[in-house]
Amino acid sequence: MKILHVVPFFSPALGGSVEVPYQLCKELAKRGHQITIYTSDYKLDLPYVDSLRGVRVCSFRTFSSWSNLYITPHMAGVARKETSQFDIIHLHHFRTFQSIVAHHYTQKYGIPYVLQAHGTVLRLVERQRLKRLFDIFFGYRLLKHSARVIAVADLEVGQYQAMGVPEDKIETVPNAIDPSQYADLPDRGAFRRKNGIGREEKVVLYLGRIHKSKGIDLLVEAFSGLPGAGNNARLVIVGPDGGYLPQAKEAVARFGVGERVMFTGPLYQRDKLEAYVDADVYALSSSHEMFPLTVLEAWMCGLPVITTDRCGVADWVKDRGGYVVPYDPAALRHALEMMLANESLRKEFGEQGRKLVLEQFTWSVAAGKVEDLYNDVLRAKTKVAYGGTFGN
DSSP states (O other): OEEEEEOSOOOGGGOGGGHHHHHHHHHHHHTTOEEEEEEEOTTOOHHHHHTSTTEEEEEEOOSBOGGGOOBOTHHHHHHHHHGGGOSEEEEESSSSHHHHHHHHHHHHHTOOEEEEOTTOSSOOSSOHHHHHHHIIIIIHHHHHHOSEEEESSHHHHHHHHHTTOOGGGEEEOOOOBOGGGGSSOOOTTHHHHHHTOOTTSEEEEEESOBOGGGOHHHHHHHHHTSGGGTTTEEEEEESOBSSOHHHHHHHHHHTTOGGGEEEEEOOOHHHHHHHHHHOSEEEEOOSSBSOOHHHHHHHHTTOOEEEETTBTTHHHHBTTTEEEEOSOHHHHHHHHHHHHTOHHHHHHHHHHHHHHHHHHOBHHHHHHHHHHHHHHHHHHHHHHHTTOOTTO
């Protein structure tokens, strides 16, 4: 198949959702498909792009990143010439300039597309009025005209349905990771030595964007409630500022745990693995989250997970790879206290989580499901072309 993936930005520094098209395209190319990516040059990570062997990547100049639309007018000219050459198109994210352009030419040339919103389909958190305007002019048509939409968890299935997408049009394909990247983990202790953390101290790790939706203030409050204010524990917050760093630091000061909380900024590759290996528990306190890759990464490093029940991955975490708690500081504090006090429990959850990833959450498994989805869409298109109807 000739497949086009449309991605608004292409840098891992902008969030884990970039890793999904990266790994998916990499795996599909291995399977013999011809893959092209359209993206913007907004904070484009050229080494990251260059490492994607066998995939053609077209980046277009970003004239404006206003309201996260990443406006790339030159994409329209290329799409006009090339869209008809593709068998199927895969749109990543939802409210983007790239989706608008791709939608226009898929309709013009009759090319089917699938849409993967990566948890962005509902109007949550910020810019809600602008999102509503986008939906009125473009969003509802994007959903209506898509051949299928991809959800990563039951939580996202419900979000698509809330936007009017029928259930039989929604396919669930959980996120995944590449296990080979965790075959040679760093020795324990490197991250602690670099950051002055003692061997006897317990480390609670958060890794991800520092954003309002991540519930970092909730995590700080829960941490501050540990016995002795966590005298034998450190809270390590790893990740780039997603617009909430000042508020997160203010929460640390407000709860009086400044000496026990560390902000490292973003970490990548080996440095990131060192943080996972040296932690005792990974905590994800998001107010809403679909299927964060960080949970899978933590499991592959043998780390147990605590997450809130507002995360789509909660059904897999619960009683298998960690604890699931309500979005409440007391509940989160209690889970942290129990986990930090029980080494055998931490080891058991970490081992179960790793086994779960290897069985269900590899890119080989995910790409197979997406490939089957593409084939189903193209078979349905063929039936329509020969006088049939979808589903017959």
